Amino acid sequence: MNDTLPSWHDTPTKRAILDFVAAVTDEAGPQYVPATERIAVFDNDGTLWCEKPMYIQLDFILRQMATRAASEPELRTQQPWKAAWEQDYHWFSEAITNHYRGDDSALRVVLGGLLALSEGRVVEAVEASAKAFVENERHPTLGLAYRDCVYQPMLELLRYLDRHSFSNYIVSGGGRDFMRGFSEDLYAVPRERVIGSTVAYRYVEDEHGGAIVQRADLDVINDGPDKAVQIWSVLGRRPILAAGNSNGDLAMLTFAGGPSLPALRLLVVHDDGEREFEYSAGAEKALGMTLSQGWTAVSMQRDWQQIFPG
Amino acid sequence: MNDTLPSWHDTPTKRAILDFVAAVTDEAGPQYVPATERIAVFDNDGTLWCEKPMYIQLDFILRQMATRAASEPELRTQQPWKAAWEQDYHWFSEAITNHYRGDDSALRVVLGGLLALSEGRVVEAVEASAKAFVENERHPTLGLAYRDCVYQPMLELLRYLDRHSFSNYIVSGGGRDFMRGFSEDLYAVPRERVIGSTVAYRYVEDEHGGAIVQRADLDVINDGPDKAVQIWSVLGRRPILAAGNSNGDLAMLTFAGGPSLPALRLLVVHDDGEREFEYSAGAEKALGMTLSQGWTAVSMQRDWQQIFPG
Numbered sequence: 001m002n003d004t005l006p007s008w009h010d011t012p013t014k015r016a017i018l019d020f021v022a023a024v025t026d027e028a029g030p031q032y033v034p035a036t037e038r039i040a041v042f043d044n045d046g047t048l049w050c051e052k053p054m055y056i057q058l059d060f061i062l063r064q065m066a067t068r069a070a071s072e073p074e075l076r077t078q079q080p081w082k083a084a085w086e087q088d089y090h091w092f093s094e095a096i097t098n099h100y101r102g103d104d105s106a107l108r109v110v111l112g113g114l115l116a117l118s119e120g121r122v123v124e125a126v127e128a129s130a131k132a133f134v135e136n137e138r139h140p141t142l143g144l145a146y147r148d149c150v151y152q153p154m155l156e157l158l159r160y161l162d163r164h165s166f167s168n169y170i171v172s173g174g175g176r177d178f179m180r181g182f183s184e185d186l187y188a189v190p191r192e193r194v195i196g197s198t199v200a201y202r203y204v205e206d207e208h209g210g211a212i213v214q215r216a217d218l219d220v221i222n223d224g225p226d227k228a229v230q231i232w233s234v235l236g237r238r239p240i241l242a243a244g245n246s247n248g249d250l251a252m253l254t255f256a257g258g259p260s261l262p263a264l265r266l267l268v269v270h271d272d273g274e275r276e277f278e279y280s281a282g283a284e285k286a287l288g289m290t291l292s293q294g295w296t297a298v299s300m301q302r303d304w305q306q307i308f309p310g
Numbered sequence: 311m312n313d314t315l316p317s318w319h320d321t322p323t324k325r326a327i328l329d330f331v332a333a334v335t336d337e338a339g340p341q342y343v344p345a346t347e348r349i350a351v352f353d354n355d356g357t358l359w360c361e362k363p364m365y366i367q368l369d370f371i372l373r374q375m376a377t378r379a380a381s382e383p384e385l386r387t388q389q390p391w392k393a394a395w396e397q398d399y400h401w402f403s404e405a406i407t408n409h410y411r412g413d414d415s416a417l418r419v420v421l422g423g424l425l426a427l428s429e430g431r432v433v434e435a436v437e438a439s440a441k442a443f444v445e446n447e448r449h450p451t452l453g454l455a456y457r458d459c460v461y462q463p464m465l466e467l468l469r470y471l472d473r474h475s476f477s478n479y480i481v482s483g484g485g486r487d488f489m490r491g492f493s494e495d496l497y498a499v500p501r502e503r504v505i506g507s508t509v510a511y512r513y514v515e516d517e518h519g520g521a522i523v524q525r526a527d528l529d530v531i532n533d534g535p536d537k538a539v540q541i542w543s544v545l546g547r548r549p550i551l552a553a554g555n556s557n558g559d560l561a562m563l564t565f566a567g568g569p570s571l572p573a574l575r576l577l578v579v580h581d582d583g584e585r586e587f588e589y590s591a592g593a594e595k596a597l598g599m600t601l602s603q604g605w606t607a608v609s610m611q612r613d614w615q616q617i618f619p620g
Contacts (some may be wrong), residue, residue, distance in 0.1 A: 036500065123542065180546050191546035192344065201542065203535035205563055207569035210535075210561065212542040225513035225520075232433065232511065232522040234544060236490050236501035251513055251520065258519035 005160060006307040007153040016296045017157065020264040022032065025164050033240055034107075035165035040241035041231060041252060042154070044179060045195075047245045048187060050149040052277040053140060054093055057174050060133050061110075062092065064117050079106075080113040082289045085191040089205045100247070100282035111218070118199045119216035123177050124287060126214065130181030137233050142276075143306060150186055150267075154243075158187055166241065169193045171231060172224040173248055177214070195230050197222045220225035227252040243268065243298075247285045253295065265295040275307045315470055316570045317463040317616040324613065326606045331575040334550060335474050336426060343550055345475035350551035351562060352464070354482035354489060354506075355554045358497060360459040361585040363450065365401055366488075367484050370443050377452050380390050389416075389422040409614035410557070410592035418466065421528070428509045433487050436524065440491030452586075453617060454486045461494055461578075462619045464553075468497055476551065479503045481541060483558055485531040487524070505540050524564065537562040553578065553608075557595045563605065575605040582610040585617045 008014040019196055022232050023031040023206060024038065056100035065084035075081035083091035095106035134146045142149065158168050161208075168189050170179060176196030183189045200217040222230050229252045231239065242249070242256040243266040257263025267290045280287060290297050300307060318324040334348065335343040375394035378385060385391035393401035404415035423478050429434075444456045450461065468478050478499050480489060486506030492500040495514035510527040511521055532540050538561045541549065550567040552559070554575040567573025577600045590597060600607050610617060 035606075123546075132355075172584060176543075192544065194546070197545070201539045203538045203565070205564070209548070209573075210565050212539060228513045228520060228524060229511045233486075233508070234502065236504070236521070238487075254515070255513070255520050263519075 003025075004236045005153065005156045007073040007156055007304060009303055009305050010046060013124075013298055014261065015167045017266075020241070020262070021161070021164050023181065024262060033261060034061065035094075037261065038161075038164070038166040038236060039160050039169065039235060039239040040236050041169045041195075041227075041239040042168045043160070043170040043244040043246070043252070044170050044174050046270065047243050047249070048150060048154050048158075048170070050139065050142065051169050051272075051280065054089060054096070054141075055174070056134070056146055056149065057178050058092055058096075059137070059140075059146075060130065060178065061117065062087075062116055063133075063137075065113055065285065068117065080110045084113075097281060097298070103261040115199060115218065121214045123201070125215065126177040126180035129196060130178045131185070134182045134186070142308075147169060147182070147186060148308055148310060151304070152306050153304045154183070154268075155187065155309065157187070157243075161241070162188065169195060169231070169235070169239070170224065171195045171227050171252060173197055173221070176222075195222060195227075195234050196220075223248040225251040228255040231255065235266075240264070242266070244286065245270065246282045248282075250286050253286070253289070264288075264296050265293075267295055268298045268300065270300060272304075272307070276300055315466045317466055317614060319613055319615050321613050323606060323608055326574065327470075329355075330551070330572070331471070333509040333581040334572055335344065343571060346477040347547060347549050347550065347571065348471075348474070349479065349481045349545060349549040350471050351537075351549040351553070351566070352468070353554040353556070353559045354480050354484050356530050356580065357559070358460060358464050358468075358480070360449065360452065360461075360586060362580075362589065364399060364406070364443070364460065365484070366449075367454055367488050368402055368406075368438065369447070369450075369456075370488065371424055371427065372399075373399075373443075374422055375448075380429065390420045394423075394513070405528050407591060421546055425509060425526040425528065428530075431453065431524045433511070433522045435526065436487040437491035441495070442446045444492045444496070452618075457492070457496060458618055458620060460619065461614070462616050464578075464612045465497070465598075465619065468499070471551070472498065477503065478546070479505060479549075481505045481532065481533070481537050481562060483507055486532075500510070505532060505537075505544050506530075533558040535561040538565040541565065543595045550574070552576070555580065556593045558592075558594050560599060563596070563599070575600075575603075576608050577605055578608045578610065580610060581612075582614075582617070584611075 024033040042048055045055050062084045068310055069081045069085040076085045097108055099107045138145050139149050170189050175197050176198045179196050181189045181192045183194045198219045199221040200215045201212050202215050204213050238258045239256045240261050241264045242253045245268040253265045256265055267286055317337045334343040352358055355365050375391055379391045379395040384567050386395045394413045405420055409417045424516045447453050449459050480499050484506050486508045489504045490501045490507050493504045508529045510525045511522050514523050548568045550571050552561040552563045555578040563575045577596055
């Protein structure tokens with residue numbers, strides 16, 4: 001058991017993963033699933049990489065907002081530009097906590113700023129800046145570059161599934177264009193397997209085949225039941241393995257398997273305040289379902305020997 | 311040359327296809343494209359299968375409308391139910407001709423009926439009825455089952471590209487859920503590589519993992535510039551081979567290749583009134599661009615030895 005998933009302790013969680021993969025790849029067994037249907041979906045923030053003290057993409061956005069406020073001083077008196085300019089992270093963190101509590105008013109203000117930033121940006125430029133950001137910028141408290149804020153045990157799980165002919169997809173509330181900037185480098189997940197939130201696009205004619213340009217209109221907020229909807233839109237298949245960490249992943253976890261396929265549902269539990277962050281806000285229902293439905297909780301403290309790479 | 315693409319005559323068109331595939335798969339050559347980027351996109355109606363005297367999916371829809379009108383007599387006085395009930399195909403064919411001329415008023419009436427049919431339908435049921443329809447129903451004039459209205463030379467092209475590690479996608483104005491019902495059987499294109507028009511979905515909770523259900527709201531009309539937008543949304547890549555037959559494919563054809571990749575653009579020309587149908591309405595701009603840009607015209611009359619399988 002030690003060669004496979006080396007950063008996972010030999011616990012029932014690891015056993016559940018190994019047993020599931022063994023069962024669905026056993027051609028003679030009752031739970032066999034052909035390779036084309038071995039779809040695994042992973043939330044990103046808090047599931048594949050760290051999401052505290054704030055979403056990494058939020059830092060990316062805040063820096064862009066601050067840059068904009070630097071050149072347009074009149075923005076500095078209105079939110080969210082004001083908070084970005086003053087580096088008032090507490091204001092943004094409250095916006096997210098309120099979102100988890102069901103109050104989206106502040107998040108909508110953040111969204112308005114984000115949409116204003118998006119208008120007219122060519123998708124390749126967005127990806128390039130996301131890639132540079134993740135490669136070069138650092139996490140505020142962990143002493144790590146953002147590119148190293150990924151969870152080593154989850155990287156091993158992705159690779160393990162890939163070796164067993166699973167197709168791994170990222171299904172995240174994060175921005176699709178943002179994640180496409182680094183999904184291949186960080187996770188070996190190709191860009192066509194990234195499902196995320198997105199603004200609308202327009203096609204702009206030019207001299208070399210036209211360009212895809214972001215618009216200041218929301219297209220998809222890939223959270224909650226919309227994760228199941230987006231999985232079906234893109235794939236037309238149900239996943240047989242789903243991993244998440246918050247209430248926003250509940251529908252996706254529930255959707256896995258369905259009436260006819262086996263399923264493994266993993267909920268990453270942030271219970272390691274020493275090595276990462278300890279929190280359950282926004283995950284209460286998901287934790288309840290994991291207990292009541294017999295899903296598989298992944299305790300960062302008990303199941304993971306190592307959290308970050310290196 | 312005769313073993314490859316056997317239903318294609320040995321013409322410059324076939325030579326252009328073979329040369330292109332040879333160039334992009336030659337690792338030592340200047341036009342080499344790695345397998346992950348070998349994306350080929352195909353329009354469906356009029357490109358992979360016959361679209362006259364009316365879209366095959368329209369026949370599918372008309373039958374559903376007639377069934378509905380049979381059980382709800384009050385519908386028989388209003389369009390599009392009236393035309394469906396009376397089998398007034400001319401009315402529908404005019405709606406499409408007007409659409410090509412830029413007048414969408416009648417098409418919008420058809421759409422209203424389509425949306426009413428969609429409301430509340432589980433996606434798997436839509437796919438199953440599409441599959442049964444294509445397998446069992448027959449083309450009104452060609453003397454063929456609909457499943458045999460596919461173009462044999464294009465089937466060979468799909469297979470040839472697949473053997474050279476291309477990823478083939480269908481990018482059609484037709485309904486995504488409709489096409490997913492038969493894309494694997496007819497074209498060996500897996501369901502996750504079907505990009506089409508679609509109504510919106512809702513996720514409905516149930517006892518076995520929830521269901522994806524169609525809503526009576528339009529989500530995507532996959533035509534014109536939106537084909538380029540949808541290709542990027544789903545794939546995040548530009549195609550290097552694009553095949554279409556009408557003005558609605560212009561943006562997709564233009565989008566292929568882009569600033570840095572080689573591209574082959576195929577326009578299927580319906581010039582064989584003996585074996586299929588002869589028409590150019592709705593393809594005028596695409597034909598003009600093919601001439602002026604040096605794209606590759608595929609003449610059904612001159613380039614295809616055989617049109618339908620069997």
